[in-house]
Amino acid sequence: MSKNSEIAAKVLDLVGGKENVQSVVHCATRLRFVLNDEGKADTESLKADSDVIQVVQSGGQYQVVIGSHVSDVYQELMGLANFNGENANAEAKKGNPLNQLVDVISSIFTPFLGAMAGAGVLKGFLTLALTLGWTTDTSGLYTVLFSVADGLFTxxxxxxxxxxxxxxxxxxxxxxxxxxxxxxxxxxxxxxxxxxxxxxxxxxxxxxxxxxxxxxxxxxxxxxxxxxxxxxxxxxxxxxxxxxxxxxxxxxxxxxxxxxxxxxxxxxxxxxxxxxxxxYGISPILAGIVMGGLWQVFVMFGMHWGFVPIMMVNLGQGADSLMPMLLPAVLAQGGAALAVFFMTKSVKLKGLALSSTVTSIFGITEPTVYGVTLPLKKPFIAACIAGAVGGAFVGFQQVSNYSFGLVSLLSLPGFIPQDTKDMSGLVMAAVGTAIAFVLAFILTYVLRFDDPAEASEAAVTPAATPTGTKKLERFVLTSPLEGKIVPLNDVPDPVFSSGALGKGVAVEPIVGELYAPADGEITTLFPTGHAVGLTSTEGAEILMHIGMDTVSLEGEGFEKMVKQGDKVKKGDLLIRFDIEKIKAAGLPVITPVVVTNANDYLDVLDMNQTEILSGEEFLTIVPNE
Incomplete structure (x- = not known):
């Protein structure tokens, strides 16, 4: 089973199973469920899951933010059941009129949003090509591409x-x-x-x-x-x-x-x-301040769908002034994330901040907001302030958009009117966006934030030594299994053997019991019981995967002794599993134990053992100096 299919199965279980799903669609980063009873969903477990960026309950929808690979997860999810067909007779979800309206709009526009955005960007670039004299409106190249770009809207x-x-x-x-x-x-x-x-x-x-x-x-x-x-x-x-x-x-x-x-x-x-x-006519500047400053808040709660009909109506009447004011708000999040990249000492956060900066350029801000700026709070505030300033500038310049698309830098050519080919709107929108990006970067530096790396360092730093210096101490994990030690590169799965998931070792177990290797919290527990994630009190994120492809057993032969979110002590029994049943299914029982955030540490060292008893020390984690 692929990673995406595992995520789909896990999410489906945590939202209450397919019988609790009335319908589901996806947008650029989210699975948007309409549930029969949101109370049946395990929201805290979803939020704690490493494969889920955030959970948002708004507009009558239960939104699970996955990231840019959400479409792949969605395809796997739809393979589990035809939700939009099986529950066709389910009673419509009740809610206040605003929630119902947002749900209707998002459900109708979401399925083809990508196609509409792609066509809009293509239409904008064709206008840019005409403006710069790269082609003519009578050429075959222009005619063919324009028929695709304009046909969807026609x-x-x-x-x-x-x-x-x-x-x-x-x-x-x-x-x-x-x-x-x-x-x-x-x-x-x-x-x-x-x-x-x-x-x-x-x-x-x-x-x-x-x-x-x-x-x-x-x-x-x-x-x-x-x-x-x-x-x-x-x-x-x-x-x-x-x-x-x-x-x-x-x-x-x-x-x-x-x-x-x-x-x-x-x-x-x-x-x-x-x-x-x-x-807008009363004060374009005020409109820009409000929309630029609050747009990401609207997105967080799914309220942004309520503005889609307004933009579409405006475009139908010739031009839309709303969308250009949103571009600074989107790129401001990227500017704040870039500042976080330079400021944080956390290797993991650095990687996330840099990738989030790139995705925001292309209009995808959920990973940026939920993964970087919002958890750190002050960078999010900085980005909202910068978005308001940039939006006010764009509003003051009265920039208009002439082609629908996702709010991203790729939208800029759409600000060129097809009749006059005037590029002033594109230039002013670019200036307003640059103002927002740079201001968000500077404000993040000024406001600063609590760096999780510094907090983690303080948590594991003992009292000052006699010389007055502080020293980080290494800590040891105990074996969760009894059996034979196998080097990680010998695991018959390239994801584990390559070290892509982290450093560690594997165990060929002889007893079907998996124990906690450290004090901590169960942060991931697959419904099938074949894999467990534990975050130790020191901050190490430990993944234990019982066997290879054992998710295909659908929980047969696995007995979960804990649930996600449980606090456990070193040596607590987590899972009982049937070794013979796994082998009878023709599956390897070898179990990798890896530290998935190994990049946050100087090294993860094994102890050169060949055999191990559960509870014996077997991995040493060395913090950065």
Whole structure:
């Protein structure tokens, strides 16, 4: 079983099992669950898990932040059960209207957010290429790439119809047919020509451009379709439903959509855009301060989805002023993380801070926020202040965006209008973003933070010696098993043998009992019982993996004596396991014992033993001088 499949199985177990999952989607870094009962989820164990960055409960969703490989974990998760189908009849999750609205928006936009962001960035770069004279709008290269970049937005109602149908539990193909009708060339041409149309004498209002690139009309239409379809399924005999139900849905929804829902959706969308633009018109600087300063807070609680329709409506009207003000907020987190990289003495935090700086440049801030700035508190505050300053600058310059995309440096070409090719917006947005990045870096240095490496050093530093100097003491782990010692590089698994997971040794056990090698806390315990992670009181993170590929036994032959979060003493029994059952399954029983944060120490040394009893000293951890 792969690492991602192990994470998926573990997360599923800790959220209460598949019977507790009503639906699940993923975004750039998070698994977004809608649970039947959030009280059944083991939130503390998830937060303590090394494979989980953070857990956020907001907007009616139970969000498990995994990181940039979340899509791989999601695929493994969906292989365990078709959550979005199995629980299709589950009662809709209740909550306040805001939570329900956020849940609806995120569920509809999340599945194709990556495609939409990629198309938006491509469209922006094509505009940049035209501006710099690298190509012309009549070239084959431009035409082909622009058809991909612009096609998604032109026919956006079709994609929204499909994802909305999944959310509202209605036939997605009937919904897609409605979406196609809204953007059909005959409808678009009639709107563009300003033709007056009616349906049985009832006027049809199409607007100047019809429904291409629209958002709200199709979402409302599919929502109404879900009720219409359920009604007809109740009254139409089952043997006729395959033909009659779609026919009746079309006969009802087509006129209702064009006569009522479409115009109302357009009016509502225009109202949203006008409301935001009215606030922006009062003070672009104030709008920039608020959005730039609080954007990461909105992201943390999932509230940022509420702004997506506003941005889409603004783009439908020609340009959006909201998204440019968010770019400084995103890059400010990267600036704070870079300062942490230079300031911290922790090797582990340095690596995380540097990688997080890079991911923030590409618009992925969850690892930065949850892994670096927020746990340290002051860097997060510094980034929010810097984001507000940068947002105010961008607002003052009244920068607009003309192409949807993730908020990242790759978004900058989207700030060039296709008609005038004026690059001033791109330049001013870049300046505002640079201000936020540099200011976040400087403020982090000024505010400083409690370095976890210094705290750890203080925890293991004994009293001053007679010379007045302080000395760090090495500490010893005892063997969790009885058996034969095997060098780690002889373990039949490249992840362990290469040392990628840390330094240590392996044991070929002769007794099926695993004991605690140190005082500490159980921070990882797989549902199958085949692997245990313990963090010692000295800070060493110890992983013990019983056998190879034993997760495939699905817990058969393993008896857990502790649970995640338990405090244990050295020598406490953690797991009983059946050696013969493991061997009968054709699996190696060799058990690696590794210190996964070995880079935080000078060295991890074995004692050159060939055989070991449980409780004997067998690994020495040497702190950095």
């Amino acid at each position: 026919y956006l109602p079709v994609i929204l119809a499909f994802t909305a149908a999944q959310k509202f539990k209605t036939n997605p193909y009937l919904a897609v047919a409605l979406g196609m009708a809204l953007v059909h060339p005959s409808i678009t041409a009639a709107a563009g020509a300003g033709l007056e149309m009616n349906f049985l004498g009832i006027p049809i209002i199409l607007g100047a451009t019809g429904y291409t690139s629209s958002v709200i009309p199709i979402i409302l239409a599919v929502y109404v379709q879900s009720f219409v379809e359920r009604f007809f399924k109740k009254v139409v005999p089952s043997f006729l439903q395959i033909i009659v139900v779609p026919l009746l849905v079309f006969l009802v929804m087509a006129p209702v959509t064009f006569i009522a829902i479409g115009p109302l959706g357009t009016i509502f969308g225009n109202w949203l855009g006008s409301a935001y633009n009215g606030i």
